[in-house]
Amino acid sequence: MVRSDLWRELCAVSARLGADRAIVQGAGGNVSLKEDGTLWVKASGCWLADAEAKDIMVPLALEAVRHRLADAAGQALDGARLDDSATQHLKPSIETALHAVLPHPVVLHVHSLNATTLSILADGPERLKACEAGWRGAFIPYVRPGAELAAMIAHAAASGGDRPNVFVLQNHGLVVAAESPATAADLLHEVERDLAFPLQAPPAAPAAQPSPVPGYRWDESLSRVAMDRRLVSIMCGGALAPDQVVFLGGPAAHLPSNGQFQAVLSEYRSLYGGAPAVLLAPGRGGYVRNDLRAGADDILAWVIDMLLRVPTDASVVFLPDAEARALAGWEAEKYRLAQSSARAGQ
Template sequence: MNSPDYTPACLTLARLSARLGADPLLIQGAGGNTSIKEGRTLWVKASGLWLRDALARPMFAPVDLAEVRRRVAGGEADPVGPALQAGRAAPGLRPSIETTLHALMPHAVVLHVHAVEAIAWAVQPDAEQRLRMPLAGQRWAWVPYARPGLPLTRAVATVMARHEVDVLLLANHGLVVGGATPDEAEDRLNHVVAALRRPQRRAPAADLVALRTLAEGTGWALPTHERCHGIATDPAQLAQARAGVLYPDHVVFLGTRQHTAPQRLMHDDTALRQWLQSERQRGEHTPASLALPGRGMLVRDDLGEGAQDMLACLADVLPRLPADMIPVCLPDDEARGLADWEAEKFRRQQVR
């Protein structure tokens, strides 16, 4: 496989990014972003691309670091677009919506991941206090939830004005680490994720043959990742999934709530099939996924790889939560706002 025409620093970052992007416990679909500062230039992952492809296609957009920082300090609505070094950028690359966050961090290398282990802490009540023990010894800070992009950057700036940090835990979002080199940043990331590791509950198995027979001809299918069925077969996971949206990327790919088939139909497959066919005919209002309580999950038969990966992320997060805990969810108006946000619509369009 031929690498894109990267600078040596970008090539090192690309190798690291490809490793991170291949691990679904760190990165799901087009989520997450990485960057490296090289002189006056900040090379940052482009929006909508998959980090796993960093060695296969141009991935990083160059922006003028000082210009981004100046425009952020000046309160400009778009501090990144005018700072893009267009003559050095591959055609069509649009810097990540998190570019301002990468510019704000003082580290040469910044890694922003949606690590499952971090999210499983970041959606818990009193998470900041709970995190003190596992993160003892790290220079870290808790960042209250803010919408990705400039609002999150401003929230991080407020925190960083009080603390010198290498690690940020973002409420209802994920994890950011910085380092002087790619190796240092990766090593720090690995140490933090290991410290945050949580036990997983086992979910009852789904009857895949019965589910496949039920879905046939209805416009629904089984999810790509078998572990997704635990969302429906484990009553605790289902209750937590139905509580609301846990993190922004869920909204982008799966919608603002978890849809569930009526319990009264769970023992009448004929009626359930009719209901499934009717739900599938709702066009753009058809949900991405359906939980069949006690039986398993179904997804639209045209669901893309990014959405499949995001459903698997939820299936990885939920069994790491205490069974009796109701997670902290995004407010309903924030979830709806994310669904209609222009920056996220652009990112959805880039996903295969």
């Protein structure tokens, strides 16, 4: 497949966005370009930061993708792939559907800090309306990535005369759409500035580290969170977004002071299918599992950064436990995690 100047511009923009942890974390986010009937979309599990160094954009026949979205709920894209030896071993993003349904030439989907913070707030829709400036926004209620999410975005994009080009996805992230990679990136940064939440300073970490926990290590950033009961309540209250489930397994677990660690593990496993990646002992400290998945450190830092942006007067909305469990067992997400881990292990 021939790579055009627009394709190269998309790769350059993607690499810049992928290098900014406030915009993209690890293998998160995906981008696309529609050009001459081809939909170029980031491959599942690949890192946007690698966009200029590696071939990570998979070419698909745009109309074939749209036809399959209507006929097969967006799951069967193999027949829409175009011949391209450089990317034949890769799978298109699990969120290809949302890129295909929007009419704009360029679509950027990221988990940027300010937009994702807004997406987890109960009054997120009202806050979004109050922030709109030179762009038009729509707040999309949470549904799992795929055809249903794509349909909701398509409906919002086509509704009324003042059609939005910015979509905040509840408990998920941000989508912006524009005419070129550069204008899309400019729009993304403008939205992040307009939505900006002040970063609150967490308390100091405890002077002395608490007793060790088998299989876990003490962490200073988490220990600062542990000194604020409001932050502990949010972090242990539920999963905030899909990538938290995929890379961390779910929310943090509350470590009681009575030493009933095994009971905590058992309850957590019954809900999320594995041991918690994060333990918080209120007023004492925080711990990270020793065998944290590759790339999970970026996601953990992102979760903490979101917590420190949640206004003190705001209520937080969590992913339903059933949705979190479904994401943890979703084969498409397991593939993305494996691809990301392979890259991180290089």
